[in-house]
Amino acid sequence: xxxxxxxxxxxMAIYGQLLxxxxxxxxxxxxxxxxxxxxxxxxDEPLMSHAEDDQHVKLKIRELIAYFEEPxxxxxxxxxxxxxxxxxxxxxxxxxxxxxxxxxxxxxxxGETFDPIETELLLTSQREKVPILTDQFELIQRIIEGGVxxxxxxxxxxxxxxxxxxxxxxx
Numbered sequence: 001x002x003x004x005x006x007x008x009x010x011x012m013a014i015y016g017q018l019l020x021x022x023x024x025x026x027x028x029x030x031x032x033x034x035x036x037x038x039x040x041x042x043x044d045e046p047l048m049s050h051a052e053d054d055q056h057v058k059l060k061i062r063e064l065i066a067y068f069e070e071p072x073x074x075x076x077x078x079x080x081x082x083x084x085x086x087x088x089x090x091x092x093x094x095x096x097x098x099x100x101x102x103x104x105x106x107x108x109x110x111g112e113t114f115d116p117i118e119t120e121l122l123l124t125s126q127r128e129k130v131p132i133l134t135d136q137f138e139l140i141q142r143i144i145e146g147g148v149x150x151x152x153x154x155x156x157x158x159x160x161x162x163x164x165x166x167x168x169x170x171x
Contacts, residue, residue: 002026002098003162005133005153006125008033008117010040012093013060014047014135015155021162024096028128030104030120031081037065067091077101085127102128113146114139125150133161 002024009029012018018027040047041061048054067073073091080086084105090098104120114122118139125132131151134140143152153161 002096004028004128004130005161006030006121006128006130007133008121009037009064009099010047010061011133011135011155012099013037013064014057015158016060017158018133018155019094019097021096021158023162025098025162026090027093027097027099027133028087028102028124028130029099030117030124031077031101032104032106032117032120034068034077034101036117037061037068041065110146110148113142122148122150125152131161133158 003021004026006028007018010033012027018025041058046054047057068077068091076088076091080088080101080103082103084103086103088101090100092098102124104124106116106119106123110119110122121132121134122143124130126149131153132143133153133155135155137154140152140154142148143150
């Protein structure tokens with residue numbers, strides 16, 4: 001059985017280790033975060049503090065967009081876009097990683113505390129009963145402070161998060 005996380009599409013471009021996990025993993029990604037890749041690709045704003053890293057991440061974003069636009073993957077994604085909360089078939093990202101796109105819907109449940117994409121991550125996590133994987137320390141703090149009923153892992157703790165399910169399911 002593979003470990004599952006809710007995350008943003010851009011995390012796949014920034015953190016290459018997510019694509020080569022030691023054991024099977026499925027990333028459930030809200031469609032709006034896939035659309036955000038296009039905005040990030042076309043933006044002049046740097047995503048990373050070092051120019052070399054920024055160029056690398058923007059290259060990876062372009063590669064991820066191209067991969068999602070391949071006919072089979074595009075067909076899988078488009079199938080889920082007509083129905084709220086529908087999920088695509090799995091899109092392979094390597095031998096152990098796959099991504100599932102979900103047509104999440106922001107219903108403003110969390111008001112002004114979280115932006116629309118953060119709200120979609122929270123709602124997807126709650127709906128799918130799957131932890132969130134993020135690199136945004138401020139988001140993690142707001143989730144904890146707000147008492148939002150989701151499990152959340154910092155990307156720096158990815159290896160631990162992968163092991164945690166094994167530990168929990170073996171007891």
